[in-house]
Amino acid sequence: MKKGLLIVLSGPSGVGKGTVCKALLKKTSNLTYSVSATTRQPRLGEVDGVNYFFKSRDHFLRMIEEDALLEYAEYVGNYYGTPREFVDKTLEQGKDIILEIEVQGALKVKEKFPDGIFIFLLPPSLDELKDRIIGRGTENETVIDHRMNVAIEEIALMEHYDYAVVNDEIDMACKRIESIIIAEHCKI
Ligand code: 5GP
Numbered sequence: 449m450k451k452g453l454l455i456v457l458s459g460p461s462g463v464g465k466g467t468v469c470k471a472l473l474k475k476t477s478n479l480t481y482s483v484s485a486t487t488r489q490p491r492l493g494e495v496d497g498v499n500y501f502f503k504s505r506d507h508f509l510r511m512i513e514e515d516a517l518l519e520y521a522e523y524v525g526n527y528y529g530t531p532r533e534f535v536d537k538t539l540e541q542g543k544d545i546i547l548e549i550e551v552q553g554a555l556k557v558k559e560k561f562p563d564g565i566f567i568f569l570l571p572p573s574l575d576e577l578k579d580r581i582i583g584r585g586t587e588n589e590t591v592i593d594h595r596m597n598v599a600i601e602e603i604a605l606m607e608h609y610d611y612a613v614v615n616d617e618i619d620m621a622c623k624r625i626e627s628i629i630i631a632e633h634c635k636i
């Protein structure tokens with residue numbers, strides 16, 4: 449049986465990765481979402497095991513020690529990581545899997561999965577990005593500034609990705625990503 453595709457979706461905080469992912473998962477039957485582990489506190493409405501596996505710092509460090517993570521990174525004061533076993537199993541079952549992760553982690557995944565598909569989601573502009581983060585209303589001013597600085601650093605690393613998709617409009621951004629996945633399945 450043919451293995452599934454590993455798809456990595458990165459992009460600055462607030463660009464709409466979560467919304468795009470949700471829409472893609474609804475439309476694409478052979479696509480599975482990789483739920484990450486994190487030490488960040490849940491935001492209002494986030495559910496353990498659905499949005500993230502919320503872990504204590506100690507538990508997360510144990511996962512690192514046990515080599516249970518495909519990659520991990522520290523991002524704005526918290527740890528985030530991809531549980532390895534779920535990714536391996538999904539790919540072996542011939543299903544595609546999407547990892548919604550930041551750039552440092554994505555580069556580590558690229559070392560292990562050079563055949564993965566690396567997609568970078570861009571905001572229409574930096575002003576628009578800041579407005580979106582403020583509009584989300586979940587972060588204070590210091591965190592927003594920090595996330596904006598990280599965003600600029602992340603965009604500078606876009607050259608390591610295979611595709612750049614502008615999220616000017618959700619439906620259009622999804623269509624572009626769907627097209628990429630379809631084309632990648634047709635690759636010889
Ligand atoms: P947030 O706190 O906004 O949910 O996520 C912060 C950043 O961490 C986002 O860029 C998100 O894509 C990234 N992230 C989420 N899960 C993982 C993961 O498992 N590994 C890495 N490296 N980054 C992740």
